[in-house]
Amino acid sequence: MSYFDSTLLTQFEGLETPFYYYNLDLLQETLSAAKAAADKRNFHVHYALKANFNPRVLEMVQAQGFGADCVSGNEVSKAIEVGFPASQITFAGVGKSDKEIRTALKHEIFAFNVESIQEMEIIDELAGEIGIRANVSLRINPNVDAKTHQYITTGLDENKFGLPNSELERAASVLRNCKNVDLVGLHFHIGSQITDMNVFKSLCVKVNEWKNWFEERGTQIRVLNVGGGLGVDYYGPDANPIADFETYFDIFDRFLERTPNQEVHFELGRALVAQCGSLISKVLYIKSGVKKNFLILDAGMTELMRPMLYQAYHKIEKVGASAEAEKANYDVVGPICESTDAFGKEVALPVSKRGDLIAIRTAGAYAEVMASSYNLRDEIRYFYAHQGQHDLVAP
Numbered sequence: 561m562s563y564f565d566s567t568l569l570t571q572f573e574g575l576e577t578p579f580y581y582y583n584l585d586l587l588q589e590t591l592s593a594a595k596a597a598a599d600k601r602n603f604h605v606h607y608a609l610k611a612n613f614n615p616r617v618l619e620m621v622q623a624q625g626f627g628a629d630c631v632s633g634n635e636v637s638k639a640i641e642v643g644f645p646a647s648q649i650t651f652a653g654v655g656k657s658d659k660e661i662r663t664a665l666k667h668e669i670f671a672f673n674v675e676s677i678q679e680m681e682i683i684d685e686l687a688g689e690i691g692i693r694a695n696v697s698l699r700i701n702p703n704v705d706a707k708t709h710q711y712i713t714t715g716l717d718e719n720k721f722g723l724p725n726s727e728l729e730r731a732a733s734v735l736r737n738c739k740n741v742d743l744v745g746l747h748f749h750i751g752s753q754i755t756d757m758n759v760f761k762s763l764c765v766k767v768n769e770w771k772n773w774f775e776e777r778g779t780q781i782r783v784l785n786v787g788g789g790l791g792v793d794y795y796g797p798d799a800n801p802i803a804d805f806e807t808y809f810d811i812f813d814r815f816l817e818r819t820p821n822q823e824v825h826f827e828l829g830r831a832l833v834a835q836c837g838s839l840i841s842k843v844l845y846i847k848s849g850v851k852k853n854f855l856i857l858d859a860g861m862t863e864l865m866r867p868m869l870y871q872a873y874h875k876i877e878k879v880g881a882s883a884e885a886e887k888a889n890y891d892v893v894g895p896i897c898e899s900t901d902a903f904g905k906e907v908a909l910p911v912s913k914r915g916d917l918i919a920i921r922t923a924g925a926y927a928e929v930m931a932s933s934y935n936l937r938d939e940i941r942y943f944y945a946h947q948g949q950h951d952l953v954a955p
């Protein structure tokens with residue numbers, strides 16, 4: 561049985577489409593489950609803001625007591641603005657501008673995740689100018705294959721992220737000469753939408769190795785930040801609405817070697833927010849091509865870009881359809897003037913007509929945040945469902 565049944569069809573009647581639908585009850589359940597599983601093991605979780613910074617989503621994540629993981633100066637400012645404590649904010653990214661570094665320095669965030677030796681020297685210099693000390697974690701590229709889509713793999717030697725192993729000796733020596741920088745930890749983030757739990761075991765092995773490497777050289781490591789990447793079930797949003805946080809954290813608990821006062825930090829994005837969001841769109845036209853039937857929606861890559869950017873799969877459903885409805889195969893496409901503007905090819909859907917509503921599921925992460933105004937499209941709307949209350953927010 562789909563979540564988007566005839567009850568929701570009634571609720572959506574007369575609403576202007578497209579819009580993001582956020583199930584805030586599911587979000588709350590997910591956040592509580594993650595928080596409980598982390599707290600039990602004394603783990604710290606930073607929420608990766610880039611996954612979704614919709615106002616109410618962000619408010620709920622903050623209220624749950626997570627820290628924030630930012631990848632731009634504006635995200636740092638946003639995190640502060642919505643109430644994340646500066647002492648729980650990390651800042652990663654291969655290309656931090658001077659302006660962004662100054663912003664983060666002024667807020668005295670918890671730590672910069674430093675991705676190159678040159679960046680470390682610049683942070684040292686800018687911190688010196690302002691007259692404060694900066695905490696840094698070294699982002700190490702551990703050369704672990706995340707076994708996810710190549711476009712969202714970040715921890716291999718050929719990826720641009722983090723310090724390659726060959727540079728660590730030099731990084732450690734440069735660090736000793738930096739007068740305004742303190743090393744607090746090691747940072748790793750190997751990719752996203754990781755569903756093979758063995759990948760996280762391999763990561764633990766690498767983290768242990770590098771931690772020992774530093775400790776053997778007399779450098780104490782307070783924080784082991786293992787990044788994010790926990791995947792969700794794009795094929796079964798109703799069967800598996802909440803990621804398996806217990807199993808995930810348990811792997812790190814069992815396989816990471818820690819001294820008693822060493823902290824373990826995580827940066828979860830997708831697993832916290834992906835399943836609470838869906839994109840609701842209306843069928844504009846049905847076009848029967850030479851070889852294909854096209855279902856043309858009023859939403860496209862300007863509202864949800866993941867299928868076009870990463871060849872990502874999203875489950876597509878007709879809102880309020882009965883399970884027995886007769887099916888047909890459609891290429892589900894958007895209105896944007898690009899051939900890649902398709903959500904799915906040869907999708908079996910209940911026979912549809914102009915005006916029917918379509919739900920594109922698992923669109924809470926890396927979705928609304930990537931909306932663009934290409935083709936001068938309208939700004940995106942969103943609809944919140946929370947404890948029997950609904951709210952459509954239009955721009």
Ligand SMILES: *Cc1c(COP(=O)(O)O)cnc(C)c1O
Nearest residue numbers: 608652752788789827828829830
């Ligand atoms: C994007 C990102 C994350 C979050 O990744 P998810 O796969 O969404 O959990 C964590 N850390 C860093 C450094 C990132 O860039």
